[in-house]
Amino acid sequence: MGRLVVISNRTANLGKNTQIGGLAVGIVDALKAQGGLWAGWDGSVVGAEETATTKIQTHGNVTSLTAPLTTEEHEKYYLGFANKVLWPAFHYRLDLMDYRMEFVDCYSATNAKFAEMVSPHLRDDDVIWVHDYHLIPMAAELRKRGHKNRIGFFLHIPFPSADIFSAVPRHEWLRYCLLQFDLIGFQTINDVHNFHRYLKEHSDAAIISPELVRVNDRTIHIGHFPIGIDVKQFAKVSARTDDTIELERMRRTVLKRFQVISADRLDYSKGLPHRMKAFRKFLEICPEYQGHADYLQIASPSREDVTAYSDIKAELEQLAGAVNGRFADFNWAPVQYINRNIPREKLAPLFRASLIGLVTPLRDGMNLVAKEYIAAQDNKDPGILILSKFAGAAEELSEALIVNPYDISEVAHALKTAVTMPLEERQLRHRKLLKRVIDRDAQWWQREYLHALQHGDHHSANERVA
Ligand code: ADQ
Numbered sequence: 001m002g003r004l005v006v007i008s009n010r011t012a013n014l015g016k017n018t019q020i021g022g023l024a025v026g027i028v029d030a031l032k033a034q035g036g037l038w039a040g041w042d043g044s045v046v047g048a049e050e051t052a053t054t055k056i057q058t059h060g061n062v063t064s065l066t067a068p069l070t071t072e073e074h075e076k077y078y079l080g081f082a083n084k085v086l087w088p089a090f091h092y093r094l095d096l097m098d099y100r101m102e103f104v105d106c107y108s109a110t111n112a113k114f115a116e117m118v119s120p121h122l123r124d125d126d127v128i129w130v131h132d133y134h135l136i137p138m139a140a141e142l143r144k145r146g147h148k149n150r151i152g153f154f155l156h157i158p159f160p161s162a163d164i165f166s167a168v169p170r171h172e173w174l175r176y177c178l179l180q181f182d183l184i185g186f187q188t189i190n191d192v193h194n195f196h197r198y199l200k201e202h203s204d205a206a207i208i209s210p211e212l213v214r215v216n217d218r219t220i221h222i223g224h225f226p227i228g229i230d231v232k233q234f235a236k237v238s239a240r241t242d243d244t245i246e247l248e249r250m251r252r253t254v255l256k257r258f259q260v261i262s263a264d265r266l267d268y269s270k271g272l273p274h275r276m277k278a279f280r281k282f283l284e285i286c287p288e289y290q291g292h293a294d295y296l297q298i299a300s301p302s303r304e305d306v307t308a309y310s311d312i313k314a315e316l317e318q319l320a321g322a323v324n325g326r327f328a329d330f331n332w333a334p335v336q337y338i339n340r341n342i343p344r345e346k347l348a349p350l351f352r353a354s355l356i357g358l359v360t361p362l363r364d365g366m367n368l369v370a371k372e373y374i375a376a377q378d379n380k381d382p383g384i385l386i387l388s389k390f391a392g393a394a395e396e397l398s399e400a401l402i403v404n405p406y407d408i409s410e411v412a413h414a415l416k417t418a419v420t421m422p423l424e425e426r427q428l429r430h431r432k433l434l435k436r437v438i439d440r441d442a443q444w445w446q447r448e449y450l451h452a453l454q455h456g457d458h459h460s461a462n463e464r465v466a
Helices: 022-034 071-090 101-121 138-144 171-178 189-202 231-239 243-253 272-285 307-327 344-352 368-376 408-419 423-439 442-455 458-465
Strands: 004-010 036-046 055-059 062-070 127-131 150-154 183-186 206-209 212-215 218-224 258-265 293-300 335-338 356-359 384-388 401-403
Touching: 004 022, 004 101, 022 036, 022 062, 022 442, 036 071, 036 101, 062 071, 062 101, 071 101, 101 138, 127 138, 127 442, 138 150, 138 171, 150 442, 171 189, 183 189, 183 442, 189 206, 189 218, 231 344, 231 368, 258 272, 258 344, 258 368, 272 293, 272 307, 272 356, 272 408, 293 307, 293 344, 307 335, 344 368, 356 368, 356 408, 368 384, 368 423, 384 408, 384 423, 401 408
Parallel strands: 004 036, 004 127, 036 062, 127 150, 150 183, 183 218, 258 293, 258 356, 293 335, 356 384, 384 401
Antiparallel strands: 055 062, 206 212, 212 218
16 A cells, blocks of 8 residues: 555644644544655745745654745735635635636646645655645646646535536636546535536536546546544543533533533634624523523634635624623623634533534534534533534534524524423434544544545445445
């Protein structure tokens, strides 16, 4: 078996991996098991005049290969085409798409730069796994350099409907690039359907079966591989006896108060203002819970250089202030809003201590917070997950209270249902959800994907998913 080569926009620090999320956990495990290379951007931005040098670091059988972005690449490739064109369009926000021709040129050139960095290090039997929307042209660039390896792509964000994808400028070129991979992996069955429909309507690719597409002399495999979390690690940190849990116990039993929690990157796709309005509506329709419901929104700063992100931040802050202004009393403020990164060791006990996990993105590839919330619960007295039907996770987590995040009133009523749900029903739902989260954890995800990539038979993998 050859080595595994992973190419992603960002790489994790291989030296210490205690803080990494599901994606990185799955990848690091696979790299360590097989030996290999992890290549990507090192996170720094340098002036064009500074020579961009490749950094090579080795940890055991894994080597990391990273380079900085120049100011121009950061602006046009990363913030530009990736995050002002592809991200909004793939999350159904064509209104926020800001396309410029120089963005796509730089996106293409930056992919070529990373391909050039990786190319001399590749061996013929390496299996290459490329991640996410930043690197759609990577296989095409590697093929140009003569590499005939098996190259797979995994899209972490949704693949939108055919109409939306065909509205992305240069979608024909993006399609050509995607079809240079040997395996295209999506998060959900819905994403696979959207891709098929797009191919049927906008290309002459022959769809041989749901898993096989043929274009000219190439056969491309397609499948869905829902990403999971490192359940054991998350359950372990959430179970640590912690002041947070003690506080919540007191809250629930002595003060008859309960906590609702949300944690997201502060991104317009996550539906934070809609959710804040739903909580406000809940306080309106259930006045008996005023003084008893605490809503904790933890929102980590994200892509603040993009206007749409600073706009959503301002909107959320204004709303949180307005809800508190309207409902707060001397001994209670309904909304606690934290705008920073919280270490995993703190986040997990907070999830465990909250009666309701409110996860209502307007669109999301998967949403790992939903799975983390389930993994953090204690089955003796588990909390309830309220989950958007537009999160990829809703395809698997059907025992959650599934809601339409655009329907403020529906979400407010789901909050009411959750607060009054009997313990036995909470336990029953949680048992089923936890089983699914455990069965399809981060390790399962990488094994299924790599099996499909290496053997070209993801059919069996996806049958197991169904
Ligand atoms: P993201 O959009 O970043 O990921 P998500 O899947 O929810 O979304 O992962 C966020 C991670 O960050 C979770 O592990 C969560 O615990 C953590 N997090 C959130 N808020 C935090 C805070 N304030 N402090 C610290 N940590 C915080 C993209 C796609 C998703 C897809 C993943 C993985 O958009 O749909 O699930 O990739 O494929």
